[in-house]
Amino acid sequence: MTRVAPSLLSEHAGLSTSGGSVGDFIALLKPRVMSLVVFTGFAGLAVAPGHIHPLIGAVAVLCIAVGAGASGAINMWYDRDIDAIMNRTCGRPIPRGAVSPDAALSFGGVLAVFSVMLMGLAVNWVAAGLLAFTIFFYVVIYTMWLKRRTPQNIVIGGAAGAFPPMIGWAAVTGDISLVSISLFLLIFMWTPPHFWALSLFREGDYAKAGIPMMPVVAGQRATKIQMLAYTLLLAPIALAPVLLGVAGVIYGAAAVGLNAAFIGHAITVLRERQGHRAAKAMFGFSLVYLFGHFAALILDRVSGLVGLIGS
Template identity: 60%
Template sequence: MRAAIFGKGGAQAPLGRSTLPSAGADFSEVRDWFALLKPRVMMLVVFTAVVGLLVAPATIHPVLGFAAILCIAVAAGACGAINMWYDRDIDALMRRTARRPIPAGRIEPGAALGFGLTLAFGSVTMMGLATNWLAAAWLAFSVFFYVAVYTMWLKRRTPQNIVIGGAAGAFPPIIGWAAATGEVGLVPLILFAIVFMWTPPHFWSLSLWAHGDYARAKVPMLPVTHGARETRRQVLIYTVALIPVTLAPWLVGFSGPAYAAAAALLGAGFLWHAVRVMREAQDEAGRSLVNDAAARAAFRYSLYYLFALFAALAIDKLAL
């Protein structure tokens, strides 16, 4: 905690007043540390991991299952903290990230790095002790892939950063499955492929309306390197490619027709949004003339889409 007699900017508290930190200041600091974990991203990671664990053809004690999911959540938070530590320079240049705890000066970079590394090591160790070391190995690899491969290598070097780096966010269903069964087979790899194929149209929809931030920070996102028109085309291409992948659980006999129907309907909705992104009113360079309304809507839909798709798989499988 901050020294009791100093305020946020380091100035000495006036004499005659209480030098105890206020409850509001304490809560603000806790909130900053929690923000390092990227809780919104963590929610999606945890949900896909839960589904991977629930649909696995093995039972796991509820306490151990909860421990496994907690380990995955903590590891995801560790990735967020280390990512914010490494990206603090470019976060400071982008409007949507400039108020994060590190670039805003509320948390020291070294403290954030230590926090992330501690959480990463602890979550992997606990996963191995609570479930099995195969799940722990997958969890450790997912942390390594997100931090070293995506954050430190791909993100600043290639517009394919999201395509290749999307694997980092696709590991949780595999980890959940491995925690329950102690092995990895075809179905968890299909779930991995679904999240992997979903990531580019999801993130490129975001990058269309955040391209100014990426250009300012010199991050080679697709709209910056190849323009908005090509990005729109890629959103559509990946969405079309995603739909048959989402039907694979039904095609291999793992799920029933209820899931297939849900996947088809959800996919049709995603395709409709992708077509709208492609046809949105644009200038000659493909930049939106209506504040990227279609891209924003596609991004929001993509979040609900993945939640709904995995929920449909869990309901269909558990109801059989």
């Protein structure tokens, strides 16, 4: 699908009557998305073998947060035309004229460079390289290339949100391992059912903006089947940290319970014939699902350290 042409709404979105408040610039960073990114990045750092000075660890997490925010700001700059059309996004700072597109792009660009350079100079260049690639992937591969052209936008583009645990791991170890890749795959496979659940009850919004999300292109029934398939494939991937020896009973029990519930939600969505109550419930639970896995991973790591200290 070709890129949506700018409309009268997008031209309006390019106008700004002010420089924007602090709150407007914070909104450009997509703070709700950032919070989950920061948490998974911190989890990768927390479970990595080896030692990192607490101050350096804090800097690494800060860089992940700033890099994620930079990606969000540039995403809003590029998507200002479709953001102005969609009910879900028309209140963002650029469409409502609070921040100019140029200011948003400059803000995002400066933060992107700052986060990568600080990560490289203060932590290590492997983590910095992963952070730079993550920003590039989200902005160029997902936002500018995939999002408006293919229903696989979320499947492939979801990789951008899956890198933070790898970055956190690399901040400690300076490398990439099977464990960090397994954490990447957990988020990568979680992303399609998470966003497709949202797109089921926001289908009209995406259709109006010309975004080829799966329900718009393939229909709701096909989307629901794929959501169930992904949740089934996700379950064994979620147990990989246990098999790789980085997690124990706490994480294993949490993963079994969370995946059983996620599959149950997907089945309920598939069976739902009218309305989107099940899809909304699955979308809400998907956030609990991801948070629960990484919280259990951290708890497992902390309990293990406590056991070592007490022995």
